[in-house]
Amino acid sequence: MTEQPEVPPKAHDLPKDAAHRLEELEHGLFTSDLSVNEFLLVKEAGFHPLGFVMGSSIYHIGIQTRKWGESQELSKLTEAMYTARELAMNRMEEEAEQLGADGVVGVRLDVNYYEWGNDSAEFIAFGTAVKAEDGTSYLNALGKPFTSDLSGQDFWTLMQTGHVPQALVMGTCVFHIAHRKLTQALGSMGQNVELPNFTQALYEARELAMTRMQDEAGRLEASGIVGVRLEEKSHQWGSHTIEFLALGTAVTKSSGEVTLPKPITIISLDN
Amino acid sequence: MTDGQVGAAGPGEPGEPAGPAEGAPGTDLPEAAVRRLESTAFSSGLTVPDFAACLDLGLQPVALVQGFCVMQWGWYGQGSGYMRGMSPYVGGPQSAGSYSETYRCPHGFVSNEHRSWGQNLEQPWVEAAWAQGYGSAYQRMIEEATAHGAHGVIGVVDRVSSVADTGTTEFHFLGTAVTVDGGPPPAGGVPWSTYLAGQRLTKSIEAGFMPVAVVAALASVRVWAYCITEYLMEGNMSWGSPTGPHLIEQVSKAHMAVRQLARKHVRQQLTGDELHGATIDVVARELSQGDEVIDCTLRGNRMRRFKDFDQVELPRPTVRLS
Amino acid sequence: MSTGFDPGAAPRPDVRSEMLLGARSLAAPAPPSEARGITSDLSVDEALLLHAAGWEPLDLVCGVAVVSVPVGVWNWGRGAISLASDAHDQAVDQAAAQLRGECSKVHGHGVVGVRVEVSVRTHHIDVELVGTAVRPIGGKDARGTDAAQAMPFVSDLSARDFTLLQRAGWMPVGLAFGASFVYAPRRTAGTAMKQTRQNVELTNYTEAMYSARESAMEKMQHSALHTGGQGVVEVKVTEGPMSFARHAVGFTAWGTAVRLVAEAHQFVKPQVVLPLDDAVVTFDAESLRGGAAKGRRR
Numbered sequence: 067m068t069e070q071p072e073v074p075p076k077a078h079d080l081p082k083d084a085a086h087r088l089e090e091l092e093h094g095l096f097t098s099d100l101s102v103n104e105f106l107l108v109k110e111a112g113f114h115p116l117g118f119v120m121g122s123s124i125y126h127i128g129i130q131t132r133k134w135g136e137s138q139e140l141s142k143l144t145e146a147m148y149t150a151r152e153l154a155m156n157r158m159e160e161e162a163e164q165l166g167a168d169g170v171v172g173v174r175l176d177v178n179y180y181e182w183g184n185d186s187a188e189f190i191a192f193g194t195a196v197k198a199e200d201g202t203s204y205l206n207a208l209g210k211p212f213t214s215d216l217s218g219q220d221f222w223t224l225m226q227t228g229h230v231p232q233a234l235v236m237g238t239c240v241f242h243i244a245h246r247k248l249t250q251a252l253g254s255m256g257q258n259v260e261l262p263n264f265t266q267a268l269y270e271a272r273e274l275a276m277t278r279m280q281d282e283a284g285r286l287e288a289s290g291i292v293g294v295r296l297e298e299k300s301h302q303w304g305s306h307t308i309e310f311l312a313l314g315t316a317v318t319k320s321s322g323e324v325t326l327p328k329p330i331t332i333i334s335l336d337n
Numbered sequence: 338m339t340d341g342q343v344g345a346a347g348p349g350e351p352g353e354p355a356g357p358a359e360g361a362p363g364t365d366l367p368e369a370a371v372r373r374l375e376s377t378a379f380s381s382g383l384t385v386p387d388f389a390a391c392l393d394l395g396l397q398p399v400a401l402v403q404g405f406c407v408m409q410w411g412w413y414g415q416g417s418g419y420m421r422g423m424s425p426y427v428g429g430p431q432s433a434g435s436y437s438e439t440y441r442c443p444h445g446f447v448s449n450e451h452r453s454w455g456q457n458l459e460q461p462w463v464e465a466a467w468a469q470g471y472g473s474a475y476q477r478m479i480e481e482a483t484a485h486g487a488h489g490v491i492g493v494v495d496r497v498s499s500v501a502d503t504g505t506t507e508f509h510f511l512g513t514a515v516t517v518d519g520g521p522p523p524a525g526g527v528p529w530s531t532y533l534a535g536q537r538l539t540k541s542i543e544a545g546f547m548p549v550a551v552v553a554a555l556a557s558v559r560v561w562a563y564c565i566t567e568y569l570m571e572g573n574m575s576w577g578s579p580t581g582p583h584l585i586e587q588v589s590k591a592h593m594a595v596r597q598l599a600r601k602h603v604r605q606q607l608t609g610d611e612l613h614g615a616t617i618d619v620v621a622r623e624l625s626q627g628d629e630v631i632d633c634t635l636r637g638n639r640m641r642r643f644k645d646f647d648q649v650e651l652p653r654p655t656v657r658l659s
Numbered sequence: 660m661s662t663g664f665d666p667g668a669a670p671r672p673d674v675r676s677e678m679l680l681g682a683r684s685l686a687a688p689a690p691p692s693e694a695r696g697i698t699s700d701l702s703v704d705e706a707l708l709l710h711a712a713g714w715e716p717l718d719l720v721c722g723v724a725v726v727s728v729p730v731g732v733w734n735w736g737r738g739a740i741s742l743a744s745d746a747h748d749q750a751v752d753q754a755a756a757q758l759r760g761e762c763s764k765v766h767g768h769g770v771v772g773v774r775v776e777v778s779v780r781t782h783h784i785d786v787e788l789v790g791t792a793v794r795p796i797g798g799k800d801a802r803g804t805d806a807a808q809a810m811p812f813v814s815d816l817s818a819r820d821f822t823l824l825q826r827a828g829w830m831p832v833g834l835a836f837g838a839s840f841v842y843a844p845r846r847t848a849g850t851a852m853k854q855t856r857q858n859v860e861l862t863n864y865t866e867a868m869y870s871a872r873e874s875a876m877e878k879m880q881h882s883a884l885h886t887g888g889q890g891v892v893e894v895k896v897t898e899g900p901m902s903f904a905r906h907a908v909g910f911t912a913w914g915t916a917v918r919l920v921a922e923a924h925q926f927v928k929p930q931v932v933l934p935l936d937d938a939v940v941t942f943d944a945e946s947l948r949g950g951a952a953k954g955r956r957r
Contacts, residue, residue: 081866083873090880096890097880097914102820105892106827106927107656118876118894124864126857146858153860157869178898182843182906186861188868192896219656223931395675488682518675520682529685533703539674540703544710547681572730572782582746584753585725585783592723592787593757600698600719607696615700615719617789635719637698643684644677652708654823654929 080160088164091117098194100172104218108171111222113196116165121157122190125150127301132242137267139274140307143240147309150189151175151236155213158191162211167195168204169212171221173234175313179302187301206232207286207318214315216293224292224317228324232286232316237278240309241271272296275310288316382492382513387535391491394539395518400485404478404510408470435459436594440563440587447564452626455563457591459556459598463632467506467555471497474508475530475551482528487514489523492534493551495636531638532614541613546640549610553636554602558595560588562627570627591631595619599635612637699791701772705818709771709793712822717792718765722758725785726750733781733904739871740840740907743784747777747838747911748878750786755813755834758788762811767792769812771821773834775913781903788834791818814915816893824892828921833886837878838911841871868908872898875910888916 091097098115100108108115127150130142154175162170173193180188193213198204206212214231216224224231243264275296283291294314301309382401383391391398442453474495482490493512499505512530523529531548533541541548562570566587596617603612615637622630699716701709706716726746733740762770773790790813814821814831821831844867875896883891894914901907 081870081873083870083877087873087877087880090877090884094889095880095884097876097883097894098890098892099894099896099914101893102816102823106654106823107929109827109924110926110929115890118891120872120876122865122869122872124861124868126859126861142858149858150860180843180900180905180908186864188864190872223656393674394678396678517678517682520679521686523682523685524688537703540707542674542677542681544703544707546703547684549685569727570782572728572732581729582742582749582784583727584749585727588725588783589723589753592725592785593721596721596723596789603698604696607698609696611696612698612719613706614702615698617700617719617721619787635698637700641684643681652711654927655932656929657932 080157080164084161085164088117088161091165099192100194100218104172107218107222108196111225112199113168114199116167116195116197117161118192119158119161119165119167119170119195120190120192121154121159121161122188123150123153123157124186124188125153126186132307135244136242137244137270138242139271140240140242143303143307143309144238147240147311148236148238150187151191151238154189154191155234158193159210159213162193162195162213165195166197167211168197169206169214169231170195171214171231172217173213173215175215177301185302204230207288208233215313216315220293226325228320229289229292229317230320232288232318233282235279235282235286235288235291235314235316237275237280237282237312238309239271239274239278240307241267241274243267243306243308245306271308271310272312275312279312279314283314283316286316287318289318291316382494382511383534387492390535390539391513391515394542395520396489396491396515397518399487399514399516400481402478402481402485402487402490402512402514404474404476404481405508406470406474406477407505407507408466409505435461436558436598438587438590438594440566442564444564452562452564452567455566455587456561457587457594458559458561459594460559460630463557464555464602467557470506470508471495471553471555474510478510478512479528479530482512482514483526485514486516487528488517488520489528489548490514490530491538491548493530493532495532495551495553497634531640533638541640545642545644546611546613547643549639549641551636552603552606552612552639553634554599554606555632555634556595556598556602557630557632558591558598560591560627560629560631562587562629567627570623588627588629591629592619592621595631595633596635599633603635603637607639610639610641613640614638700789701791701818705772708822709818710796712825713796714793714822715796716818717767717794718761719789720758720761720765720767720770720792721787721789722754722756722761723785723787724750724753724757725783726753727783728781730782733901733907735845735906736842737844738842738867739874740842743779743840743907743909744838744878746784747779747786747840748836750784751777751834751836754786754788758790758813759811762792762813765792766794767811768794769814769831771814771831772817773813773815775815775834777911779901779909788813790815793818815913816915820893823927824917826925827927828919828923828925829917830920832888832916832918833883834913835879835883835886835888835891835916836911836913837875837880837882838909839871839874839878840907840909841867843867843906843908871908872896872910875912879912879914883914883916886916887918889918891916 096115097118098105099118100115105115125146127143127146130140132138132140158170170193173191176190178188178190195211204212212231213234214221215234216231221231244267280291291314294312297311297313299309299311300307383398388398436457436459438457440455442451444451444453478490490512493510496509498507513534514528529549530551531538532551533548566585569583569585570588596619599617615635618634620632624630697716698719699706700719701716709716726749728743728746732742758770758773770790770792773788776787778785812831813834815834816824816831824831844863879891879894891914894912896910896912898908898910901909
């Protein structure tokens with residue numbers, strides 16, 4: 067199946083402390099984890115940082131039974147990894163909405179493991195909420211603040227090309243790779259040979275992840291995805307179970323033309 | 338620092354002839370060093386870009402030089418601190434002007450184990466021993482360089498480490514000896530030295546700073562804890578004070594003092610020159626009952642300004658497209 | 660920020676003659692000098708940039724504080740570990756006060772490039788701050804009358820970031836910091852069993868960790884407002900369990916509080932460049948400049 071579960075947005079499920087902190091930010095203080103370079107470039111692009119926003123969710127990633135000899139997607143685990151990240155991202159977006167932001171830049175998704183949480187992990191999303199200084203609205207096709215994992219530099223460059231970010235889109239797939247039977251292993255010992263079930267399995271898994279990511283972008287009516295990253299992690303499941311995560315920023319053309327000045331080519335003389 | 342070392346000299350190069358080492362009388366270089374320095378090919382610890390920058394400046398690498406020294410801290414036996422009558426109740430021999438601060442317990446008589454008296458003490462004998470080890474290793478490196486007729490040593494790497502559990506410390510210096518094309522020998526025949534090499538050295542020279550030497554100093558402070566410090570370091574509440582976190586004044590002061598002392602010792606070696614690119618390393622060893630020994634090493638490049646700062650234009654900010 | 664080859668720029672002064680000048684300056688023994696001997700941990704690039712912006716380094720300054728944590732604080736409990744947060748705050752305040760004291764002693768206007776080291780141990784929390792005190796060139800005690808400016812500023816921005824920010828019309832005012840410590844919540848046996856077979860959010864854990872993180876950020880904001888800042892840049896968030904008590908988790912948030920001092924933000928208008936380097940090309944370019952005369956290339 068290539069459908070991803072819909073996560074119903076929970077209204078107002080941010081903790082009390084978050085509410086206090088965001089209120090303070092609305093009184094004019096801004097916070098951001100942008101470096102000085104990024105801060106200056108975000109200002110150049112016509113935006114002002116509002117505040118550091120984050121969302122987190124501790125999720126239990128349960129056991130899913132699988133057949134030792136078959137390569138298959140572990141759909142329950144896929145669902146869990148996807149839902150957990152979505153929850154974290156939604157909370158981060160909610161914080162941004164409370165601040166009246168147009169979008170969030172520099173989004174980072176992290177996974178933390180704690181010793182006391184067996185089979186569970188904390189998913190965190192961080193970013194800096196920004197707002198356009200000239201009052202134009204940059205909310206995305208769903209009426210929410212845009213999210214993107216673009217750095218301050220990439221954000222400025224993107225805006226100069228006449229595109230605006232829509233949302234951080236992701237597709238995930240947790241795949242179990244079949245263990246090879248003893249006879250198979252002995253049969254190919256000492257030869258340079260392609261391992262068809264591995265090839266097939268990894269190909270399929272990556273395709274699933276990327277297709278899901280594209281579907282998300284499609285729902286936003288984006289014209290394209292930039293900065294796609296494909297990550298592969300075994301987390302805590304052992305080496306035959308891998309999560310493939312495809313992440314990228316969906317963008318659409320804005321009304322503006324390309325204002326990126328012709329670059330000067332240089333040969334840098336420092337090392 | 339020493340990846341991609343550059344090897345033999347180019348053919349037909351009319352550089353400084355690397356003659357046999359003169360072996361100045363009284364030098365204590367090992368036999369192997371003397372033989373190595375007699376060879377005509379130069380070796381250097383410079384990376385390829387550093388080597389290129391070095392030639393740009395008109396510096397000719399001459400030899401890879403090193404100096405080494407192993408020191409033992411004498412705590413037992415003849416000539417040791419123990420024999421010099423140092424004890425918790427007397428303190429060590431203090432040179433005039435070294436740091437010490439006393440703390441007295443505010444309680445009345447409590448018990449025989451109660452530490453009614455404490456002191457922060459600078460340990461000049463440790464500092465002197467370290468300076469001797471560092472200085473000897475540095476001297477030997479400079480001797481090797483002088484034996485080659487070098488004007489300076491660049492790209493110095495200094496390493497101070499304890500050899501396992503033996504209570505010894507080794508000091509190791511490594512650098513590339515160079516001559517300045519058409520330049521005069523340095524005053525007193527002692528080559529200058531610097532941690533810098535390559536582009537960073539070029540920028541220093543362009544900015545008007547000439548390296549003089551690599552300088553470093555160790556400051557060592559011993560904390561003999563008194564009762565309040567002991568209680569706080571072990572997490573007990575101090576009697577009669579409200580519960581809660583407390584600033585541990587004795588230890589905080591000792592930490593501040595050790596860094597200020599290291600700075601003071603280094604400044605004495607500068608005699609008016611400037612120290613650039615300083616690094617501070619602090620090692621604190623917690624002993625029992627709140628006692629502690631804090632050692633702070635400050636090292637950097639001693640530089641002398643030889644021309645005024647040219648007004649440098651603020652560089653143009655750029656955004657890279659790759 | 661690369662100092663790239665700009666075809667329109669003036670030719671660089673000849674470095675060989677500079678080197679000779681430098682070497683000659685050491686040939687004669689130096690006359691005795693009364694200069695105090697600046698010590699600074701800035702690199703050459705940073706010192707140059709600082710100078711180009713009209714500031715100069717004065718001295719290496721530091722501040723250290725060790726604050727005790729009462730025994731029993733790390734034992735398993737519920738909710739926030741306020742004693743640990745208090746100890747942390749006290750240690751940072753004290754260390755920053757020491758740093759400012761040292762800065763004022765050398766007549767500095769502020770400290771840049773502060774390296775922050777926080778070490779949380781079983782019985783005490785240690786904070787060390789080390790940086791370089793700076794002031795406008797030649798300016799001695801030209802301070803504004805505004806109280807916030809009378810206190811030396813402290814910032815963990817590098818000298819480079821400081822000059823960039825300053826050019827855009829902003830100034831750092833102080834370090835903004837916040838920390839919160841929390842116990843990991845416990846599940847009852849029944850709940851634990853029920854959750855084993857499901858993929859489900861652990862709401863009490865989420866609440867506890869999320870709250871603690873927010874609380875650290877909130878404290879950082881308070882601290883920024885307290886120093887008179889309008890914003891905080893370069894926020895760094897660290898989190899993790901204590902090495903000596905794995906069920907206690909600490910969150911810290913640090914940044915530099917800044918304030919707009921110019922009339923309005925000054926835009927930097929960066930130039931877009933497309934570097935054509937890779938390692939081989941770089942080397943060849945350098946050799947073209949100095950190697951032709953020497954002919955020494957492999």
